[in-house]
Every structure is written in structure tokens, then in C-alpha cells.
Amino acid sequence: MIRTLAVKKDGTLLLDIPIQQLNDPQIKWYWVDFNTPSMEETSKLTDHFHFHPLAVKDCLHHLQRPKMDYCEGYQFLILHALKGPQMKLEEVDLFVAENFLVSFHYANLEEIDDIWERIIQHQDLAQKGPVFLTYKLIDKLVDAYFPYAHRIEDQLNEIESKPRGSTSKALIDQIFQVRRDLSKLRRTVIPMSDLLYRMINSERFIQRKDQRVLFQHIYNHLIKLSYMIESSREITSDIRDNYLSLNSYRMNTIMTTLTVISAIFIPLTFIVGVYGMNFEHMPELKWRYGYFMVLGFMLVVGVGMLTWFKIKGWFNQH
Helix, strand or coil: CEEEEECCCCEEEEECCCCHHHHHCCCEEEEEECCCCCCCHHHHHHHCCCCCCHHHHHCCCCCCEEEEEEECCEEEEEEEEEEECCCEEEEEEEEEEEEEEEECCCCCCHHHHHHHHHHHHCCCHHHHHHHHHHHHHHHHHCCCCCHHHHHHHHHHHHHHCCCCCCCHHHHHHHHHHHHHHHHHHHHHHHHHHHHHHHHCCCCCCCCCCHHHHHHHHHHHHHHHHHHHHHHHHHHHHHHHHHHHHHHHHHHHHHHHHHHHHHHHEEEHHHHHHHHHHCCCCHHHHCCCCCCCCHHHHHHHHHHHHHHHHHHHHHHHHH
């Protein structure tokens, strides 16, 4: 679907006019939105607007890295949007000039629909031009990142509030899922931060100081998101390390217990092995109370070793 919005020099707002009429000298600037376009509609990027072939190619090849390219008479921007609970990554392409804005996206995005409706309802926004509209679009996309960052923080707070020693497999699976979500968010926020930094320092794209302040506001939001992501990553790393340390401690405790038991039974096994030999001349075998004497000796050895281990502090490690 292609929808159009145009502002005439007298301030009149025109909606859904054919793109062939956008070159009317009375039109001050226009916005053309390619929303989930068909192949025939996509071809108008080349046939009607004559955009650079490499820029059109980037539009067709989904999920390019956010960037800004300078073309003759316009700037080409690639932005990222997040959609749905699964944080599905969607690409938004913008062609921005003094007298037009062309947006291209394969997914239906609420952020773009919201800006479109706000311009219709508040026509004073339409008088501020394509650069201001680009600011509003990027700001809306970036603001949509925050709920995902806050959701991850809430999940981490819930994990941290669980009782100490809770190290079930479900918990560690949850930690790794959080880290995967953080990686998705980080792969979006960091390149968008780099893009905004370039835009702020670009004399071609932003020529007015008041506009630079607006994009600086978005950049500050992205920096805040970066800090939130890094903080959450550190927390997940700490929780993961604590989980591994606790598991290691439990394993050491189990091994200590097994070692104590094994150490006690080694001399007892030796005694049993000696008296299990089938030699004929073993005088102890003829003693009347030999059996009970050996059992008593084995008991003394076992209790003695257990007492010695306790004095050495082996049991204090549990």
C-alpha cells in the first residue's frame, strides 16, 4: 500500500493524492509511505522517484545495519524497529530531502501510523517539514525500545528476589533467555546510537541548531538505553556466575563427603582383604573371639579416622 500526504505552500494538507501529482509547484513538501508494498509498488522507487540503485537495493534486502548515506539531493537512512513480544526486528528506510520524505517498510508499524494520524489531527505539525518529521519518526521508534528494556529489568528483579539457593534448570534457562533478549536489543541500540551520532555531527543533514538539539535528545535516550542494557548484562553475568559457583560449591561438598567415606573404608577394606585370603596357617582364624576382635578393631579404626577428620576441620567446610 502506498499512501501520500502533501502540504501546499498555503498550508493546506492533502491526503492520498496520486504520486504523479506530487510534483505540483504549489506543493511545499510531501510524505510518501510505502507500507507493506507489493513488487509493483516497490518499482516506483526507481521508476518515479529515481532513487539511487544501491539505496533501492538496501530497501529490498531486509535487515541492513542502521546507517546514513548521502545521495545527490537527499539522505538515505536505514532504521530499526522492534515489534511484538518476541522483539522481532523490522527495517524502516527513509529518503529525506528538503521537500519530501519517503518511508519504506515491509511490516505495518504502529509508530509510523501514529505519526501519520497525529499530522492529520494536528496540522500544525505538517508545517515543520521533512527533517522535523524524521525526528518524530526516529524518536517514536526509539521510545518503543524502552518497554523492552524495562521488561528485562523486571524479569531480572524477579529472578533476584527468588530465595537464595534456588538454582533450578528453569531458572538458568530463564537467565539465558534474558541474555538473548539483551543481545537482540543491544544489536539494535548500539548501531542506532552510531547513526544518531553521525546525524548530529552532519552539516548536510542538520543545518539548524534547534534541529540538532532535537536529534541530540534522541541520542541521549539511546545512550540511556545502552547503559540500561550493559547494567542488565552485568546482572545476568553475576547471576550466572553465582549459579555456577553455587553448583561448584555443592559439588565440592558432595565430593568431600564421598572422600571421607572412601578414606574410612580404605583401611577397613584392607583388613577384610587380608582376612579374606585362603591361607591354611592363619592363627587368628583359630581364635575363639577372633571374629569379634577384628570387628572391634575395624570399628575403632573407623571411629578414630572419623574423629581425626573432624579435628582437621573437614566437616566445617559443609
